[in-house]
Amino acid sequence: MAKYVLQRILLFIPTLFFITVLSFAVSRLAPGDPAALKVGVTAEGGITGRTGLNERTLELLRRQWHLDKPLWQQYLFWLRDLVRLDFGRSFQDNRPVMEKILERLPITLAMNLVAVLLAYGIAIPLGVYSATHAGTLGDRLTALLLFALYSLPTFWVGMLAITFLCNPEYLALFPTGGIRSVFASEQWSLWRRIADYVWHLTLPMLVYTYSSFAFISRQMRSAMLEVLRQDYVRTAYAKGLPERVVIWKHALRNSLIPIITLLAGVLPALIGGSVIVETIFSIPGMGELSFRALVARDYPVIMAIFTLSALLTLVGILLADILYAVVDPRISFARRTE
């Protein structure tokens, strides 16, 4: 097991290298030179145009950011800063990028965690139900519902929710955004504060979760059906085990294998989705931060978030690999993938 994990981690080193090179390359896509951009921003409302002062500032900034060195050296400097988690300062308010991100990270991580737990928590029983009741009316209705959910664009559902459920003109069941009431106070009891969070986050979480949940349920159903066809399941039935034990103990474990690897695909989808959901519902998380940064072309922030989310995805995939080995002992016995 330890050997397998180590092997997976070693395999990630080239991937890591590729991602850093790609991030660096994307950061160079920005038109013009970042130093000029920076001066342009700071000089806003004051001196514009290329005065002597601006030229000197440019010179200094270029040296400070190593823009006067060859590309590969720039990359190495960038990599050194990356390892130190130093992403420079935001163009918008000159605060360290990492500080801005750390402020926003907890809420997005918490939402991701809840989303993954919710998605799997509902998808697994639902998938098992559909598979064991394959062909019945219940299964067909579930399939249709899941299919519709799977094809519904997140941003549309979010907009519909805001328009019809958070709107005094129709139904004002939920607040239009934020994560707590503006009038929330420290004096509120713990329960009241939790209730306030739940009230604010119900819709965003639903919108955030439903498509991964629908996707996982569909996969769970087919994985379970596949397992139920196996000989060992028939054997379990034949020796007189109750259906509950056969399904939840014998069949479930094997049907989970393909589901767990889906985590590797669900995580990047969630990271992309957070930009949309947090923007629609004005949730002050990483997604909303990146949206603002993208609108303002705040390159240091954009690049930091891009690199970090690629790294997070990588960690997610590693996690899926390890879990894969936990549920399927065959994997860790030095079987080469594919």
Next chain:
Amino acid sequence: MAMVPGSVEIPPVAEHGESYGRMVWRQFRRNPLGMVSLGFVGLLAVIAVLADFLANDKPIVASVRGELIFPVLKQYAVGLGLDSWGQWAQVDWKRLQYDWALWPPVPYRPETTDPTLQTLRDRRPSPKHWLGTDEIGRDVLAGILHGTRYALSIGFIAMGIALAIGIFLGALAGYYGGIVDIVISRLIELVLTLPTFFLIITVVAMVQQGSIWLIMAMIGVTGWTGVARFVRGEVLRVRAMEYVTAAQALGYSTGRIIFRHVLPNALAPVLVAAAFGIANAVLIESALSFLGFGVPPTVVTWGSMLAKARGTVTTWWMVVFPGMMIFLTVAAYNLIGDALRDALDPRLRE
């Protein structure tokens, strides 16, 4: 083989002399949802082709002072540089005195603003603007009809790029195996680990002048992995077959064997990946446009119309109609993918 209602279903075995394609098509036809979806995409294609005749601020055909004119056709001719507007250059088509005129069902272009609308109430769906207008008076239905062009072309072009890359790399990996396979498989894994949506959004935002072509290219360049995996697996399978060995024994070139003998038998499952890929491309483009990073502001796509509804919560028609079109289109492609997969699945065919 007509199916009599209530008759026993005949197991779908290949009839003598029936080609593989025909057999798959026969299977596909049995799936009603798949057929409806195919019909819907066909309808979208017709709308896309005829958009200028369905929603336009000029009459299709009219007679002015005894002269017969075809303004919509003339628009194409001028667009192609074959003709010029001449005396019609400054004409306000809405105010012209016609002997008679045949107008398109929606007498607006997606860019035309209707200045007569003053209040929010005027912009609601009404007999004048069936699906309402946006905040500067552009007709929603005209936008939806013309947006069909973008929705279709984005799906097909982005997926075309992905197919080209995926088939090429997948075939190489599957046919040669060994080191080529290892390198390509690693590349597939690498691309799979990328947060695709975020990568596309970052690149589109970074390259300041975002265009529809850049978006299509980005979706294609990041979306080929599924196709490559399919093709690789299929080519691996087909390559071991005797007829390929026979082709090799006959001394055919490797290129000919791959493209003429191996690929045609490996392509069917790729269609499934392509259908899902198109659905995904449509979703990504509309999500980008929704966030405001997609097409330039002058271009009206379904996603950019939906984006207009952001910020104001009272314009429900701007939310419901364009979003419904995105949903239906994505669902149709997904259903086609599902139906194709079922039609290709040999286990269902006994």
